[in-house]
Amino acid sequence: MGKLFLVASFISLLMADCEPNIENDKRVIIKGEIVDPQANPIQAIEVTTSVEEYVLGKTTSNSDGSFEMVAPESYDESFLIAINVDAENNYTSAKIFRDEDEIGRPKIYDLGAVTLRPTSNFTLTTTRNSTTSDHINVQINYLATSCVYDFNNGLQEDPSQCYEQNYISRTTNEINSNLDLQLKVMRDIPLQITYQIDEEPATTIEVTPNQQNFEYEIFY
Amino acid sequence: MKFFTKQLLLAFILINVNLVSGQEGDESSENKFDFAQDDHYLNIKIGGDFVQPMGDTFTGDNLKSSGGFNLELSFNLFETPILLGARFSNSSHDVIDQSLVGNYDETFNSFIGGFAGYQFFSRQKLRLTPSIGVGHVAYKQSINSNSFRDSGTTFWVNGEVSYNFVKWFALYGNVTLQNDYLKMDVPAELESYFKSGHFVRFGLGVKFVL
CATH class of the missing domain: 2.60.40.3330 (Immunoglobulin-like)
Structure with missing residues (x-):
């Protein structure tokens, strides 16, 4: 019982130290x-x-x-x-x-x-029309919608931490033959979509979401 | 002249009659105290308060009224009507606008300190006891159980009416003006808002005389 009490006290002390102090x-x-x-x-x-x-x-x-x-x-x-x-x-x-x-x-x-810059709710869907069991891989390169600043006697902007380049990649499989990707992206800023169907050469297209809700569909 | 002389004589007689009656009354009131003078050691008061924030600082401007608790221990100084004692009071108040003070819903105000008072009609059933006190005050609040406090010095003025049913038991009602002065580190534009807090407390409770 004594050892249990000591262990419990030690854990409590550790947890107390982890809580940030409010002045x-x-x-x-x-x-x-x-x-x-x-x-x-x-x-x-x-x-x-x-x-x-x-x-x-x-x-x-x-x-x-x-x-x-x-x-x-x-x-x-x-x-x-x-x-x-x-x-x-x-x-x-x-x-x-x-x-x-x-x-x-x-x-x-x-x-x-x-x-703050306006953003767009971007939706990319793929629809397989062929009867074969083709698979498609899709990669979207886009700018992140957040900016990180440093406060030092005022707001200091660091361009390297603002609207960084991001990407997302998905591939269809036997169970999911269609994709439905939803992203928050910068409005009126082009993003690149690169897709490849099986072993075919990859195709890259540029899309500019210019509305609050923007949808793009790829048929294969 | 005769008329005025009679009037003056009548007034003189009436004044003297009143003075004599008064003296007789004073002499008889010595024997008409409700309670005999005796030894007692301690007064214990326990009661509830209705606490109303006041003023144009963060209390009156941004806290709601609430109930509170009051506890006092006191003793008569050398069997005189002078009272010395200690008081503990607390109350919890909801915040009206969090953007003015911080992201918390309520603040818990408590103070403890010493006071001095004087009991009028100390051997009667109905007594009046004004008092003044000074002590330490703290406002405690928490954000997701992470607590912090604002503290300072409090001064209060209290007026109490009590009724002794028997020597050792009484009911009391009081009004306290509580003035808190906080040692806050704030921007200049918030100095007048946070440096002081004011409440009026309406209390009711029981008093035991041991």
Whole structure:
């Protein structure tokens, strides 16, 4: 019984250390403005500040695109300001990490104007018309719909971490002879679709999703 | 002249009659206390409060009213009507707008401190006891069970009416003005909003005199 108690206490201590600390007697302001590439305001965009899974503050942008919230502070390295992450709307998202030189310094996180780009719900389907047991392999090369920033005395954009090149690849099989791929992609930005039917030469086409919902079908 | 003399004489007689009656009343009231002076060591008060946030700071602007708890221990100083004691009170308040304070639903306010008071009519059934106190206050809140607190110093002014059914048992009602001053580290534009909190507490409870 004594050993069991010691083990339980040790585990509890370990778990307590893993929880990020929320600072006592402290609040910060997070504010900025959400705009599109033409500098038009975007409203109803959710902005949160968090450490690990603990959401410290949450608000949405106003009709003029501005937002401001008061939140507790944490000096944990996982501190993050997330804009439009995991949202169902048709705009890109942004993640802002605090530079380690800034820990404990700012009382106001003024993000300034944060630009979100429009996105498209892209659906690619393949339909087999032939009676043979052909298989098709499809690869889509597209730009990611998120941008990562660094906060150091203001928002610092790192192009290498913004809208990175991504790809997704699928192949039909005996059970699934048709494909149905759904992606969130940048609107009005071309993406490349490369498909190959069995041993035939691969074909690459360029498609530009220019609507909120864009569908493309490949028949083989 | 004769008329005024009679009026003055009548007024003089009436005033003297009243003074004599008063003196007789004072002499007889010495024997008319409800309770005899005796030794007692401790007053214990337990009760509930209705707590109303006030002011244009984060309490009055962004917290809802709620119920609370109150516990006091006190003693009379050398059998005088002067009371010295300690008080513990708490209450839990829902947050109205989370974007003004942080992503939490409620805050738990508690304070503990010492007070001094004076009992008027200390040997009567009905007593009045004003008091003032100072202590430590904390507002505790949590996000997904990860808790943090805002703390500071509290000052309060209390007015109490109590009714002693018997020497050792009474009912009380009180009104407390609670003023909290917090040591918050906030941006300049939030200083006036977070540096203080104010409540008025309406309490009812029981008092035991041991």
